[in-house]
Amino acid sequence: MGMADGSKDRIFAEGEKERTKREATDFHAMGLRSKDLSFLQSEKAVEDNVDDVMGDYSEEEDSESESESDQEDVKLAEPSKTAVYNREGLVEKLEDIGWPENVDWMHKLSLDIDQEKEVDVNDDLARELAFYTQALEGTRAAFDKFQSMGLPFLRPPDYYAEMVKTDAHMQKVKGKLLAQKRQIEESEERRKAREAKRIAKEVQAEKLKERAKQKKQEIEEVKKWRKQRQQSGFKDGKDSMPDLGFEDGKTFQRSSKKRPGVSPGDRSGGKAKQGGGKSNNKNKKNREFRNSKFGFGGRKGMKKQNTAETTNDVLAFNKSNAAGNKKRKR
Amino acid sequence: MGKKRKHSETQAVEPKKKDEGAPERPKRTLMGWKDKEEVQTQTDSNPESPQFFRNKEKVMVTCSRRINYRYRHLMLNLVSLLPHCKKDNKVESRSSKGATLNELIELRGCSSALFFECRKHQDLYMWMARCPNGPSVKFLVNAVHTMEELKLTGNHLKGSRPLLTFSSNFEKDAHWKLLKEMIIQIFGTPKEHRKSKPYHDHVFVFSIVDDHIWFRNYQISVPHNESDKMVRGGLDKMTLVEVGPRFCLNPIKIFAGSFGGPTLYENPFYVSPNQIRALEKRKKAGKYAKKVKAKTRRKMHEQSNPLEPDEFADMWRE
Numbered sequence: 047m048g049m050a051d052g053s054k055d056r057i058f059a060e061g062e063k064e065r066t067k068r069e070a071t072d073f074h075a076m077g078l079r080s081k082d083l084s085f086l087q088s089e090k091a092v093e094d095n096v097d098d099v100m101g102d103y104s105e106e107e108d109s110e111s112e113s114e115s116d117q118e119d120v121k122l123a124e125p126s127k128t129a130v131y132n133r134e135g136l137v138e139k140l141e142d143i144g145w146p147e148n149v150d151w152m153h154k155l156s157l158d159i160d161q162e163k164e165v166d167v168n169d170d171l172a173r174e175l176a177f178y179t180q181a182l183e184g185t186r187a188a189f190d191k192f193q194s195m196g197l198p199f200l201r202p203p204d205y206y207a208e209m210v211k212t213d214a215h216m217q218k219v220k221g222k223l224l225a226q227k228r229q230i231e232e233s234e235e236r237r238k239a240r241e242a243k244r245i246a247k248e249v250q251a252e253k254l255k256e257r258a259k260q261k262k263q264e265i266e267e268v269k270k271w272r273k274q275r276q277q278s279g280f281k282d283g284k285d286s287m288p289d290l291g292f293e294d295g296k297t298f299q300r301s302s303k304k305r306p307g308v309s310p311g312d313r314s315g316g317k318a319k320q321g322g323g324k325s326n327n328k329n330k331k332n333r334e335f336r337n338s339k340f341g342f343g344g345r346k347g348m349k350k351q352n353t354a355e356t357t358n359d360v361l362a363f364n365k366s367n368a369a370g371n372k373k374r375k376r
Numbered sequence: 377m378g379k380k381r382k383h384s385e386t387q388a389v390e391p392k393k394k395d396e397g398a399p400e401r402p403k404r405t406l407m408g409w410k411d412k413e414e415v416q417t418q419t420d421s422n423p424e425s426p427q428f429f430r431n432k433e434k435v436m437v438t439c440s441r442r443i444n445y446r447y448r449h450l451m452l453n454l455v456s457l458l459p460h461c462k463k464d465n466k467v468e469s470r471s472s473k474g475a476t477l478n479e480l481i482e483l484r485g486c487s488s489a490l491f492f493e494c495r496k497h498q499d500l501y502m503w504m505a506r507c508p509n510g511p512s513v514k515f516l517v518n519a520v521h522t523m524e525e526l527k528l529t530g531n532h533l534k535g536s537r538p539l540l541t542f543s544s545n546f547e548k549d550a551h552w553k554l555l556k557e558m559i560i561q562i563f564g565t566p567k568e569h570r571k572s573k574p575y576h577d578h579v580f581v582f583s584i585v586d587d588h589i590w591f592r593n594y595q596i597s598v599p600h601n602e603s604d605k606m607v608r609g610g611l612d613k614m615t616l617v618e619v620g621p622r623f624c625l626n627p628i629k630i631f632a633g634s635f636g637g638p639t640l641y642e643n644p645f646y647v648s649p650n651q652i653r654a655l656e657k658r659k660k661a662g663k664y665a666k667k668v669k670a671k672t673r674r675k676m677h678e679q680s681n682p683l684e685p686d687e688f689a690d691m692w693r694e
Contacts, residue, residue, distance in 0.1 A: 129644035135632060136550040136640050139511045144557055149429050153567050155576075156540040156560050158547070167586040181581045181594045181616050184541030188576070189614075200598055201533065201575040210456050210534045210619065211523060222526045 151191070157184040431566035435461040436481050439492040441468060447500045449522040451492050453621040456523075457593070458563065459535035459571035462486060474635035481507040481634075488562050491635075492517075499649045502625065504558055505634045511554060512634050515625040516649070518588075522621050530595035530617030532578040537565040538593075539576055543583035551630060551641045552584065559589075578619060587645060589627070593620030 145153070165176040192199040211219075435458055439451050443466070455463045462484050467476065481489050488510075491503040500520065505512030521528065540563060546556040559582055565572050581592040594616035630641035 129642040130639045131551075131642070132638075132640045133550050135638070136554050136630070139632060139640065140550070140554045140557055143506055143510050143561070145431075145561075146429070153429060153431050153564075154540075154560055155537060155564055156542060156556075158542050158544055160544045161583070165585050167588075173585060173590075176585075177581045177583055177590065177592045178594070178616060180541055180543060180583055181579045181592065182614070184539055184581075185579050185596055185614065185616070188539050188579075192576075198574065199576055200596065201536075201577045205533075205575070207573055208534045209531045210453075211531045215524065216531060219526050219529050223529065 155188070157187055159183050159187075430568075431564075433460055433488060433561055433564075433566055434484075434486040435562055436464055436484050436486040436489040437461045437492075438464040438467050438477075438480070438489070440494055441466045442497060443492065443494040444497055444500070446520055446522065447492060447494050447517075449524060450500075450517075450520050450621050450623065453523045454490065456534060457538075457620060458565065460566055460569050461490070467491070474633075477505075477635050478507065481505075488558075489634075490562065496650075501628075503635065504562060506558070506561075507634055510634055511558070511640065512631045512636075513555060513558065514628045514631075515589075516628055516646070517623050517625060519622065519624040521623070523619065528618050528620070528622075530578075530597070530619035532595045532619055533573045533575065535565070535569075535571045536573040536575055536577055537567070538563070539579040540564055541579060541581050541583075543585075545584045546582075551627070554630065555589070555627065556582075579616070587626075587643070589625040591621075591623050591625070592618065593622075595619045 159180045161176070161180070165173050167173060189199055209216075437451060437455050437458070439448065443451075451463075455461055464480060464484060467473075467480070477489065477491060481487075487507050489503070489505045489507060491505070493501040493503065495501065500517040502515045502517050503512055504515070540560060542556055542559075546552045563580060576596070578593060578595050581590070581594065583590050595618075596614060597617050598614045626646065627641075627643050628646050629639055629643070631637045632640050
């Protein structure tokens with residue numbers, strides 16, 4: 047019915063039919079615009095037989111209404127005047143059906159928990175928290191009672207019996223939980239990888255700058271030395287060789303960093319294999335595609351694609367293969 | 377049928393009580409502990425009746441035809457939660473619903489019933505009734521989540537007796553008290569029921585928020601690092617995991633009889649879902665008419681308040 051609801055759903059993705067407060071202005075405007083009053087009055091006439099509900103409703107200034115997504119639950123702001131409340135009858139019936147007072151608590155197992163504060167219905171988290179605390183307190187109180195009576199309370203871990211949910215179902219639950227955990231971890235890893243890549247890029251940039259600077263410096267020094275030599279007329283022997291750092295004994299050492307995928311004896315600088323690798327992948331993908339299309343009986347027939355199992359797998363599809371998947375019937 | 381013992385003493389004491397004390401031999405009889413006439417208990421059984429009190433509650437769970445898949449699963453979940461229930465076939469709706477259902481309940485030998493009625497494939501109404509002449513309540517059920525949802529991860533023994541927790545506002549008013557009593561009797565598993573399991577590992581929560589009864593079912597889970605004895609310090613580490621179905625009940629009416637009879641209570645705030653939908657549609661119905669009216673109004677307004685001639689209107693004209 048188009049009522050804004052989904053945003054409140056924090057706990058359950060599946061459309062939980064919660065109530066949200068709707069703006070009162072719509073009804074207000076509808077009720078009070080003078081030009082529409084005739085329209086409304088005809089409404090009223092039609093609805094007269096319904097317990098004055100509509101009458102009450104259209105008079106409302108501040109109709110507090112709560113709506114759900116498809117099953118709306120509008121509450122009347124003023125109680126309908128024809129509501130029956132037979133208190134004596136209720137009490138009488140209560141006595142009728144009630145168990146005698148001195149029945150053992152063990153038969154009833156009911157606990158009354160005090161609610162400290164009012165819980166707003168529309169606040170999902172607070173409401174569920176209130177229920178949770180109520181259950182927790184109840185369990186604690188019951189546990190104390192059972193302790194005092196000396197009766198077993200909790201289930202021992204080695205007690206095997208039929209459970210309300212089958213093992214297969216619990217497997218699915220476990221699978222879903224694991225999948226969620228894996229998703230979180232993967233996103234964490236991806237984020238970290240992104241960060242690391244950024245940092246590595248910065249470091250690389252720094253290094254390149256350093257190298258360029260070094261190179262420039264060395265060239266400058268050589269030029270200076272040459273100028274010096276020129277000026278002093280090439281008459282010096284080997285005495286005033288500039289201190290270019292050749293003698294440190296560090297010149298002809300290759301960089302000890304190994305490049306991955308490059309054998310030590312490789313003289314091409316590690317760039318020999320790159321082009322071949324790229325075309326290999328493409329050929330393989332092409333081959334696979336053709337195999338699935340024409341190989342061993344050709345294109346597969348129209349089989350069910352959306353089953354319970356594949357819906358779980360779809361989310362793990364590699365995004366880059368999306369175009370290929372459309373053509374390939376598995 | 378069991379024996380009925382008349383004693384003048386007890387007649388004065390509890391004139392209207394049904395028979396809760398079993399006869400002297402505490403063996404199992406077929407008599408439901410509720411019966412039409414007032415059945416008296418033994419003279420000296422008053423202090424002893426707790427010993428002989430047997431909860432022989434049986435609940436019949438049925439639904440109407442044309443029920444939705446979600447509500448059918450909810451019903452099946454409830455059937456698995458209540459070991460003292462009997463599931464029956466679908467009931468043809470409408471005609472003489474009350475009489476048919478009462479007969480069915482008598483036939484199966486049950487003392488209460490949970491009847492799920494689905495209207496228009498959309499709205500679920502739940503009836504809670506005590507069979508012979510007890511009160512019955514009609515609820516509108518909202519916010520249904522069944523046990524099959526993968527986000528409800530808990531699990532517990534099938535048939536173990538639940539702990540029922542009620543929020544304190546069940547004591548505030550007479551109709552809530554009546555509802556609480558009915559809930560205890562229907563949702564509480566009898567103590568030595570044949571299909572009940574020992575240990576208490578789940579807890580039901582019934583709480584009244586905003587004049588609705590909210591139901592939750594939690595599994596009590598305690599980390600088991602000690603032996604199979606009761607955990608001592610583990611009480612603080614006890615956590616609850618949600619298991620079971622979730623739903624929210626909106627009481628509509630309470631009747632004095634089973635599936636009918638004089639109305640004892642009517643919810644003054646209840647608006648039926650049909651009316652809500654009708655309101656919605658009506659709100660949208662006048663959209664076109666309103667638009668046309670707005671246009672004519674605008675035109676009248678423009679005619680009655682003509683604008684001054686614009687100095688710059690001719691500026692760009694060729």
